[in-house]
Amino acid sequence: DAGVIQSPRHEVTEMGQEVTLRCKPISGHDYLFWYRQTMMRGLELLIYFNNNVPIDDSGMPEDRFSAKMPNASFSTLKIQPSEPRDSAVYFCASSNERGMSSEAFFGQGTRLTVV
Amino acid sequence: GENVEQHPSTLSVQEGDSAVIKCTYSDSASNYFPWYKQELGKGPQLIIDIRSNVGEKKDQRIAVTLNKTAKHFSLHITETQPEDSAVYFCAARYLHGKLSFGAGTTVTVRA
Numbered sequence: 001d002a003g004v005i006q007s008p009r010h011e012v013t014e015m016g017q018e019v020t021l022r023c024k025p026i027s028g029h030d031y032l033f034w035y036r037q038t039m040m041r042g043l044e045l046l047i048y049f050n051n052n053v054p055i056d057d058s059g060m061p062e063d064r065f066s067a068k069m070p071n072a073s074f075s076t077l078k079i080q081p082s083e084p085r086d087s088a089v090y091f092c093a094s095s096n097e098r099g100m101s102s103e104a105f106f107g108q109g110t111r112l113t114v115v
Numbered sequence: 116g117e118n119v120e121q122h123p124s125t126l127s128v129q130e131g132d133s134a135v136i137k138c139t140y141s142d143s144a145s146n147y148f149p150w151y152k153q154e155l156g157k158g159p160q161l162i163i164d165i166r167s168n169v170g171e172k173k174d175q176r177i178a179v180t181l182n183k184t185a186k187h188f189s190l191h192i193t194e195t196q197p198e199d200s201a202v203y204f205c206a207a208r209y210l211h212g213k214l215s216f217g218a219g220t221t222v223t224v225r226a
Contacts (some may be wrong), residue, residue, distance in 0.1 A: 006157075031212045043159070043204065043216040056213060091158050097212055102147055104214060106158030 004107035006092050011111045018080040019110065021110045024073055025094030034067055034077050035091040042090075049075065080115045117209040121217025129225050134192040135221045137178045138205035141186070147208040148181060148188050152201045153219075159204055163190070195224045 005024040013019050025032050033048040047057040052069045060067070064083070069075040079086055089111050095104040118141040128134045139147075146167040151159035165172045165179045165188065172179050176195075181188040192199055205217040 033212075033214075042218045045213065045215070048212060050212060093158075095212065102208070103149070103161045103164065106151075106160065108156075109158050 002107050004092055004094050006090075006099050006107035008110060009108060010111045012115065013082055015083055015114055016081045017114075019082045019086075019112060019114075020075040020080065021086075021090050021092075021112070023075045023077070023107060024115030025075070025092070026071075026096075026105055027073065029094035029096045029105075031095045031097055031104075032069060032075050033093040033095075034075070035093065035106075037089045037091060037109070038087075046077070079112075082112075084114045087113050117145060117207050117215040117219045119205060119207050119215050119222060121205050123220060124218065124222070125221045127223045127225060128195050130195060130197060132195055134190075134195050134199070134222055134224075136148075136156040136190045136203055136205065136222075137187060138189070138207075138217050139185075139187040140207040142207070142209040143183075143186065146148065147206040148179070149206050149208075149214070150179060150190050151204040151206065151216075152179075154201045162203075192222075195222075197224050197226055200224045 007022045034046040036044045046059045047067045049069045067077045089109045091106050091109045093104040093106045121138045140202050149164035150161045153159040165181050175183050176193045178191045185222045202218050202221050206214040208214050
């Protein structure tokens with residue numbers, strides 16, 4: 001398996017524009033997580049899904065952020081409209097919590113810069 | 116919710132020496148404690164984990180200890196090498212699937 005795949009790797013956009021980040025989890029994993037990483041706040045969990053259903057979105061900062069998981073192999077995180085303070089690295093991770101294995105595998109991340 | 120604190124924030128060690136990173140957690144219900152290593156430009160990668168029914172776990176030069184009573188756990192790296200230089204994160208899980216991360220420790224191994 002190629003691991004968790006995120007696209008794009010880098011995104012530069014102007015303030016006010018819509019941004020869509022994409023994630024393909026590892027096949028067979030039933031949990032998917034979206035994290036945001038900044039120097040000031042470290043790794044923050046934004047939202048996570050179990051079997052494509054959002055379980056906890058309490059970390060989503062504002063209504064400008066939304067996430068979907070239309071099927072087991074794809075998820076999106078959308079920011080509309082984007083603001084400079086949204087600049088960060090966004091990670092997607094997936095895990096399979098069946099049995100004793102609980103490792104969360106992270107993608108390479110999307111570095112978002114809003115100017 | 117779970118609150119994970121990690122110390123120190125930066126750690127510089129001489130090659131061959133040991134490195135120790137300590138974390139505390141707040142929720143006594145937490146039962147899974149992974150450690151992640153993040154290299155520049157990459158996502159965090161699991162290096163070792165421990166569950167609450169175990170006090171210590173070793174994997175070559177890496178070991179993790181857990182004290183449930185005190186609610187703290189530690190990462191020990193022995194015989195450090197330059198390739199151990201990275202940011203290390205501890206985490207704790209108190210709900211199925213949901214990890215809370217520490218702030219990270221930047222480890223620099225001096226040759």
